[in-house]
Amino acid sequence: MPTFPTPRHALNRTLIGSLWAALMVLMLAGKASAFDTVILDPGHGAHDRGAAIGYVYEKHLALDTARRVEQLLRKEGLKVIMSRSRDVFIPLQDRSALGNSRGNAIFVSIHYNYNRGGSGSGVETYYHFSSSYMLAAYIQAYLVQRTAMTNRGVKSANFHVIRATTKNPAVLVECGFVSNSTERSHMLTGEFRAKIAEGIAQGIVAFRKSK
Numbered sequence: 001m002p003t004f005p006t007p008r009h010a011l012n013r014t015l016i017g018s019l020w021a022a023l024m025v026l027m028l029a030g031k032a033s034a035f036d037t038v039i040l041d042p043g044h045g046a047h048d049r050g051a052a053i054g055y056v057y058e059k060h061l062a063l064d065t066a067r068r069v070e071q072l073l074r075k076e077g078l079k080v081i082m083s084r085s086r087d088v089f090i091p092l093q094d095r096s097a098l099g100n101s102r103g104n105a106i107f108v109s110i111h112y113n114y115n116r117g118g119s120g121s122g123v124e125t126y127y128h129f130s131s132s133y134m135l136a137a138y139i140q141a142y143l144v145q146r147t148a149m150t151n152r153g154v155k156s157a158n159f160h161v162i163r164a165t166t167k168n169p170a171v172l173v174e175c176g177f178v179s180n181s182t183e184r185s186h187m188l189t190g191e192f193r194a195k196i197a198e199g200i201a202q203g204i205v206a207f208r209k210s211k
């Protein structure tokens, strides 16, 4: 009877040990890489009004909401970069370039929705890459909880800003329908936009703590 050692088992044990070590390194790296910067992207601007009913323009609602999110996140000690802080036009390529401009960041684009006929209602959050899914899920959950609006869910989409922002998790939030008369009357009040901003900010903070 040959009495060779059992190389296969020895190899397996070594392999398992290596894989375990690699996993620990990845977990620690994940903790270390929790983002410290939030790039906020209020949709549209200037001649690009976005969804519009009468004098209610998406570009104004998105900017006001993003500014509120900005203040809340700064209070949490996060760095915030805005793609626009005024009523100016920013090409989509510039927005995604900003989204890729630094590491340790996330990218959150803020929009309001529109559909013909005005029957659409509720909030939804979009992602493109699966690596952005959890960020979308956290924001959507807290947004629904804070506003009690209809939950349209987390959805994948091919929008430029979330497709071309490849360096960081990137999502696009639709904060309700300008075309829906009930939601429009709500979103015209600062109190309601404050709730939307709180939902988005709380989702971002909770996502960060989950890292």
Ligand SMILES: [Zn+2]
Residues within 6 Å of the ligand: 043, 044, 050, 051, 058, 111, 112
């Ligand atoms: Zn929009």
